[in-house]
Each structure stands twice: as structure tokens, then as C-alpha cells.
Amino acid sequence: MNEPSPPSLGFLLRNAYAALAEHVYGQLPDRGFPEIRRAHSSLLRHIAPGGSRLTELAAAAGMAKQSMAYLADDLTALGMLEAVPDPRDGRARLLRLTARGRKLYETLVALSAEAESRLEAELGATGIAALRHGLTQTIARFPPGLG
Amino acid sequence: MNEPSPPSLGFLLRNAYAALAEHVYGQLPDRGFPEIRRAHSSLLRHIAPGGSRLTELAAAAGMAKQSMAYLADDLTALGMLEAVPDPRDGRARLLRLTARGRKLYETLVALSAEAESRLEAELGATGIAALRHGLTQTIARFPPGLG
DNA sequence: TCTGGTTAGTCAGATTGCCTGACTTCTATT
């Protein structure tokens, strides 16, 4: 009931992420992508234009390949992703966006940009830059696997 | 493999939160609280000194009371929390921190403060203020349940 | 004072988003 006078940075970060994600992903149903969930972004954010391997995507997102496989299966079932054999390695498949998947990707980019420019109207260009810088430094200063 | 030139704000927010949370919660085992997980913060952040009701905590954290009950059971089993009947309402229980729970709470506050001051050394007081302001505005500008 | 609506919490069950371990298949190196 009583949030301590200055809310902790962790609290702010968590809620800011939740608010922004809700804003962006909450609009997807209206844009024709009702089945896309937040978790899918772990794949969508990292997929290369020419296609990517499952293992690459898992490494880029920092998750187990089994977890990425689950997301890939999902997006494939939704018609956003297709898998073709990698001609350079018989074990591997290349995952790439279908036409509809590219549309989804572009929609997400556009919604993100719209949200950011809305925020920029509030904070100004310097404010946004400071926010980005602060976040980037937070990531850099607290690397995974350190005390 | 190729993070697009400016990483999206969502990406930054998610990773900054993850990095900070990992930093803080990763130190808890060394501080004598090996069983505390991130989810517990949803309860710990909102509990009042004199004790809080389950329903209050759930509302403050924005989650279902059943979910908060799960966290409360957990913290109770770990000896951090105890429940006493609310003298003012026979249906309700007051949840409050035990001595060990208060120690945990103080440890979390200290670790948070330490992390923030480390970041302040990097960003300066103005940088931290700008970061906080940006996050606060993000939360305010993208309220739950809106397009 | 009974009664009906509301609130506090519990019970049961489901889902999402991850995880680990064990395995197969293929590649590449020796």
C-alpha cells in the first residue's frame, strides 16, 4: 500500500517494460495478429533477413535451443515462419519469415517507433537519448554472471 | 545475429531490468537468502510495516489474489512471513514479515541502493534523474488497458 | 433480525515460457 518514497529502479524498470510491451502487443490483435505473444519477440528480434538457424537464434536471445524451438514451432503454425533445409549443413534448418511474418515484423517495428516518438514528445530528444543511455549503461554495468 | 542499428526501447528495457534483477537477486544466496526468487519481490515490495492483507498485496502488485497467495505460502514456508488473524475482520489474515523477513527486506533495499549508486557513478546525478524520469513517464504514458 | 450482496480467502485445474537430460543425425577432423 505504501510505495517507499523513491520507487526502486527495479520497480520502475519492470513496470516501464510491462507498460510498453502491453502497449505494443496489445495493439497486435487490431492489426490482424491476434495470436502473437510477447515471448515471440525473442525470436522476431533476432531473426536475420535471409533466415537464421535455431541455434543462432537461441544464442542471440540467451535461451536454450529447446525453448527457441518451441517459439519457432508456434510461429510456424501461425504461418509467420517457415523452415528450409540449410544447403550448407545437412543437420540444420534455416528459419525465415514468410510474407505474413515480414508484415508482422514491420508492424512491430512501426508500433515500437510510434511508441518511442510518443514518448519523445514528452521527454524531448535529449530526454529519450538520456533514457537510452541510462538503459544501455545499466545493461553494460550489470553483466550476467557477476556479483 | 544482427541487432538492428538502434536497439528498440523494449529490448533495452527488458534487458536492463533483467541485468539489474540478476545483479540484486544473484547476490541473495551469498547474503544468506538462497531460496528467494524474483517473483517474491511482488510481495516484498508492497508489504506494509504493520502487515498487509493478501487482497491488498494482490491489488498493489496488479495480480490475482491466488497468485499472491502462492507467493505468500512460499515466503511463509521459508520463515520470512507470518499470518495473524486480522482483529478487524474475521475473514482476513494480516501478513507480516518475521524478523528474518525484515532482514531480507533490508538486504534487498541495501542491494538496490548499492546498484543504483554504482550506476550513479557512471551516469551522474543528472543521468540517474533523467533515467528515472524517463521510466516514470513511460509508465505514465502507456497505462494498462489502452491502445 | 433475517436476508442478500460484497469481500477475503481457498481449492482445483490450466497455461505459458522457460529449463535440463538424453538422444539421433549429420559434419568435420584425424
Added chain:
DNA sequence: AATAGAAGTCAGGCAATCTGACTAACCAGA
């Protein structure tokens, strides 16, 4: 060839939520 390692699959598990249905208790009004 033989074998080590990498790509991906299969099976299973767990954490952190959710919804729906319920009981017990409180409270306001007839």
C-alpha cells in the same frame, strides 16, 4: 573409417502466472 562435436528433437519438469467455482464472514437495509 572413427570419433568428437554441433544441430536439432523428444520427454519431462517447474515457476509464475491465470480463471472458475467455492466457503466464510461482514454489512446494509427491510
